[in-house]
Amino acid sequence: MPTSEEATADRLTSNQCWDYIRRAQFGRLAVIVDGQPEIFPINFAVDHGSVVFRTAAGTKLSGALSGNTVAFEIDGYDDNLSSAWSVVLKGTASLLADNEDLLASEDLPLFPWQAGTKNAFVRIDPEVTSGRRFIISNVARRNVLRGMGLYTE
Amino acid sequence: MPTSEEATADRLTSNQCWDYIRRAQFGRLAVIVDGQPEIFPINFAVDHGSVVFRTAAGTKLSGALSGNTVAFEIDGYDDNLSSAWSVVLKGTASLLADNEDLLASEDLPLFPWQAGTKNAFVRIDPEVTSGRRFIISNVARRNVLRGMGLYTE
Numbered sequence: 601m602p603t604s605e606e607a608t609a610d611r612l613t614s615n616q617c618w619d620y621i622r623r624a625q626f627g628r629l630a631v632i633v634d635g636q637p638e639i640f641p642i643n644f645a646v647d648h649g650s651v652v653f654r655t656a657a658g659t660k661l662s663g664a665l666s667g668n669t670v671a672f673e674i675d676g677y678d679d680n681l682s683s684a685w686s687v688v689l690k691g692t693a694s695l696l697a698d699n700e701d702l703l704a705s706e707d708l709p710l711f712p713w714q715a716g717t718k719n720a721f722v723r724i725d726p727e728v729t730s731g732r733r734f735i736i737s738n739v740a741r742r743n744v745l746r747g748m749g750l751y752t753e
Numbered sequence: 754m755p756t757s758e759e760a761t762a763d764r765l766t767s768n769q770c771w772d773y774i775r776r777a778q779f780g781r782l783a784v785i786v787d788g789q790p791e792i793f794p795i796n797f798a799v800d801h802g803s804v805v806f807r808t809a810a811g812t813k814l815s816g817a818l819s820g821n822t823v824a825f826e827i828d829g830y831d832d833n834l835s836s837a838w839s840v841v842l843k844g845t846a847s848l849l850a851d852n853e854d855l856l857a858s859e860d861l862p863l864f865p866w867q868a869g870t871k872n873a874f875v876r877i878d879p880e881v882t883s884g885r886r887f888i889i890s891n892v893a894r895r896n897v898l899r900g901m902g903l904y905t906e
Contacts, residue, residue, distance in 0.1 A: 640839075
């Protein structure tokens with residue numbers, strides 16, 4: 601049974617979720633590190649129904665590969681700020697080690713935000729895909745526009 | 754010692770992080786639920802050096818109040834897409850129950866995205882504030898602009 605909160609948002613179908621994911625290039629990865637949640641911004645590509653990102657050694661990589669489930673999120677506004685949406689994938693992350701995988705991934709549009717060595721490719725195989733779309737209230741819309749400097753009343 | 758990844762990003766000072774937080778209205782909350790990371794979009798307000806958000810009963814609330822640390826993230830681009838930034842707060846979340854707290858929070862600009870009953874106010878008291886700013890590579894900038902429909906070469 602939906603909570604009162606969920607009752608006011610539309611659940612997206614899996615197809616709708618993937619439409620958003622394919623159009624996005626940038627999301628956030630949540631992993632558990634030492635029993636605590638961590639969030640990292642990542643840019644990513646979609647490859648055969650999975651999400652692939654590129655990273656260097658560090659907390660993001662070790663957290664992603666710790667054996668726990670990871671969560672990946674993208675969000676945004678639809679045209680005219682009439683609605684906001686959020687899509688979350690949950691699944692397991694694995695390092696791409698196979699040569700064929702790596703070669704294929706080199707062709708993915710994974711341009712790192714910053715220059716630097718980001719030699720590990722990580723794939724998230726989604727087990728759960730969920731998304732919600734919220735109708736934005738007029739007050740919230742004005743607030744968002746104000747934040748963008750587009751509403752000054 | 755920074756990893757090769759971190760070496761290419763500027764660390765933000767606490768003041769810079771809070772400048773970004775005060776200008777944002779929307780972020781993501783990562784909590785641990787049943788040993789797995791979950792991410793939720795939230796809109797929020799800053800109140801006396803803490804982040805306050807409003808929610809209904811549900812996974813978000815129970816996860817936030819489970820006693821684990823929570824992580825809160827905001828991100829965005831600077832003007833001209835010359836750089837991208839991400840700020841993460843980690844700390845403990847607590848329900849605002851005291852009448853005075855609640856009354857004060859009613860004045861915060863916490864307009865929920867969608868209509869509905871969102872009666873719980875939750876405060877995140879930050880223990881760790883960290884932020885990074887990345888110079889965006891030309892390739893990534895074109896990619897972002899292309900995603901916005903602004904670069905068609």
